[in-house]
Ligand SMILES: Cc1cc2nc3c(=O)[nH]c(=O)nc-3n(C[C@H](O)[C@H](O)[C@H](O)COP(=O)(O)OP(=O)(O)OC[C@H]3O[C@@H](n4cnc5c(N)ncnc54)[C@H](O)[C@@H]3O)c2cc1C
């Protein structure tokens with residue numbers, strides 16, 4: 259039996275034991291009904307339930323975490339369990355397509371389905387994005403969202419445990435642990451030391467400057483995952499009687515009165531497929547994430563008029579819901595062979611019981627590395643590639659992030675990584691066959707500020723149908739050009755002096771469909787980028803916060819335009835994707851929203 263088979267069995271056994279068969283009862287009117295217990299929803303549930311006289315209902319389609327979801331290295335494997343909604347993109351084949359090496363030309367788009375949401379299956383990397391990101395949000399007309407306004411909300415959440423950090427930008431009083439990864443591989447230092455060769459510094463990327471190289475800062479406690487649920491719900495769930503959490507409850511519609519345009523409650527299916535209605539006296543707060551928040555709004559009559567009419571949905575408010583979709587696309591197969599046993603390989607991990615012992619008893623060892631990602635660099639590829647002396651000290655706009663992965667598809671003997679991306683067996687045979695079992699690491703270039711936009715739309719008026727997801731990766735040539743520079747920059751780092759003592763070799767892979775191009779040319783990488791368009795799951799923007807005249811769905815207080823008592827509070831409100839991973843910014847959005855809600859109600863009740 260191989261690794262993934264064993265894991266499947268373990269997971270299934272654990273789930274059967276852990277599923278709680280509680281009989282849920284609930285009152286049918288609350289002050290606030292929160293849809294979705296993900297990153298945004300969990301923060302809100304915590305902060306709003308601080309007000310003792312408010313009754314809060316948190317409705318979640320998924321279930322509770324188990325000890326396996328806590329294991330950082332296993333993060334990718336959670337995507338092949340039912341902790342993932344299991345969405346896939348629409349295919350776009352041909353020369354200008356994307357996800358071309360995936361089964362049916364469709365990429366997997368993972369979304370967490372759990373108390374804790376996507377933070378239960380994500381890679382736990384803690385990044386906030388750059389000052390420029392938020393100042394731009396504000397410049398779009400979103401008063402109160404500039405960097406200086408939002409920084410306090412990052413600090414409010416944070417419980418900092420990092421050895422090295424810039425104290426002016428961190429705090430240790432919040433709920434969310436931010437810590438170092440206990441395990442340090444022999445690849446981490448060469449990666450960090452290579453910074454010097456490119457005129458970059460090793461820095462705290464959540465402080466003064468974003469550009470630089472760094473070990474990852476992660477949401478870990480004792481080497482285990484800290485999800486939204488662990489951070490924001492566990493400390494309060496037993497204590498606060500005014501907060502009720504419903505699991506296995508899937509919202510199918512937000513009830514909005516057509517005459518008054520007021521959101522009055524939600525309709526949901528329980529685990530036995532029975533329909534229920536709960537009412538919200540004050541507000542309905544939509545936190546279902548970028549894909550599902552857009553879907554639920556449209557199902558409830560808020561969205562593009564033509565689209566809704568075609569599906570026979572009564573239009574309540576005509577808004578550009580589902581557009582402005584952005585994600586961080588990457589090229590996850592840039593592989594470097596090494597001549598030493600320094601990488602993480604399934605075969606070695608499992609045959610050595612010390613690793614398992616270290617993790618469970620001490621909270622250390624390779625199992626604590628989040629998805630195998632150990633270090634990262636935010637770079638500006640133009641100066642990185644064109645000047646070999648030093649980085650421009652004034653600009654601070656990364657166009658590419660490089661992530662060091664201390665394993666690669668060559669070590670993926672069971673195929674679990676490959677299935678995750680939905681890479682075809684053909685692809686795997688052709689590219690990796692000669693090198694299966696070789697030690698290798700990867701450097702993953704990620705496109706930080708895409709100019710192409712995707713879209714979420716409804717497949718039908720049936721709420722149980724998955725939405726239509728168009729990624730539109732590389733629709734704009736500029737995005738492809740940037741990714742090619744990112745791949746070249748990744749190669750420079752992998753082949754730098756710092757790695758020389760491992761005799762690094764760029765895996766001379768000829769990808770299916772790209773063999774007509776000369777290896778390691780721009781044309782070749784451009785083809786590869788369209789084939790291996792791997793996602794980081796950083797979907798944002800479908801309920802854009804902006805003035806209505808500028809494609810906005812919500813205003814700067816996150817209220818849906820034209821609908822009363824309804825706000826959206828999750829990654830979907832980002833007007834533009836930030837240069838970084840999107841979980842911490844979503845916590846920040848939750849913190850800020852909670853304060854705005856408290857402000858708004860204090861004002862109107864006085
Ligand atoms: C594989 C992967 C790795 C990632 N790695 C990182 C990382 O390392 N660092 C980082 O910062 N970010 C990472 N991210 C992104 C980050 O986790 C998300 O951006 C963030 O968690 C989004 O928060 P959210 O509140 O918008 O949505 P979610 O956390 O997805 O929450 C939405 C919740 O709503 C629930 N829901 C949806 N529809 C319904 C319904 N109809 N009824 C009831 N409940 C519903 C869902 O089940 C879910 O629990 C990663 C994402 C993925 C997919």
Ligand SMILES: *[C@@H]1O[C@H](CO)[C@@H](O)[C@H](O)[C@H]1NC(C)=O
Nearest residue numbers: 595596597760761762763764
């Ligand atoms: C270094 O790698 C090359 C292949 O790129 C190989 O031919 C050579 O034998 C390796 N040297 C050592 C010392 O491992």
Ligand SMILES: *[C@@H]1O[C@H](CO)[C@@H](O)[C@H](O)[C@H]1NC(C)=O
Nearest residue numbers: 597598599758759760761762
């Ligand atoms: C790997 O290759 C480098 C460079 O050729 C060499 O110095 C080193 O000794 C090799 N390491 C091993 C374990 O073979």
